[in-house]
Amino acid sequence: MEILKVENLTKTYGDGINQVKALDDVTFGIEKGDFVAIIGPSGSGKSTLLHILGGVDKPTSGKVFMDGSDVYSQDDEKLAIFRRRQVGLIYQFYNLIPVLNVVENMTLPVLMDARDVNEDRLRELLGTLSLHGRENHLPNQLSGGQQQRVSIGRALMNAPAVVLADEPTGNLDSKNSQDIIELLKESNRKYNQTLIIITHDENIALQANRIISIEDGRITKDEVIRR
Ligand code: ADP
């Protein structure tokens, strides 16, 4: 079953002579539970694609379907709920809120939904992410690897169907990088959660089931590595 479907997606930024075509007629689908790596040169449109899949950047034209429903035909309020519940975004530089501690950062998307925190899931995640004893630490009291684990916790807190990670290991050494990838792979396997990672690291790309290559806003290669 395809959980994500993208049809004729185009994104242009700016206008006139400043216009940049970041995505140019991109069409593909992603199976539920798949682990997909997106690779390609800098400036090729990878982040733009991920942001559009995550509901944080609107396409210029084309459609995104999540679980069969048209993401960008929803009003802004529904789109905000989509961002908090259906997808979990992870960034290279963590994007944690500096004045909030570990637990506050992790539970922010739940609280913004005015819902109760699932305490069992919070405990479980703190354990899986080796953050026990760090609950009250602020981001600047944590290592890079720990900060990225907090951002994974935030992404997983709402049990999203799809996790979108934009170079999640781009700022980490190789040991910490592989730890982060193992955590994402475990969630992918355990919950049949769909995982899409942008990476420049060939070792990471080769752990995916499928590698999509993007150049100049177009898909130039799409390989299934394993099933
Ligand atoms: P990648 O993630 O592959 O490095 P991006 O998706 O970030 O590529 O960028 C694709 C193209 O779109 C680049 O030419 C970039 O400069 C341009 N771009 C990205 N975001 C913006 C923006 N907010 N405003 C203008 N141009 C942008």
Ligand code: ADP
């Ligand atoms: P479904 O029956 O559609 O899988 P679930 O409510 O079981 O519905 O889960 C929705 C999605 O959330 C799943 O596809 C899975 O990827 C993910 N998920 C479920 N439980 C968790 C959890 N505890 N932590 C992280 N992700 C989860």
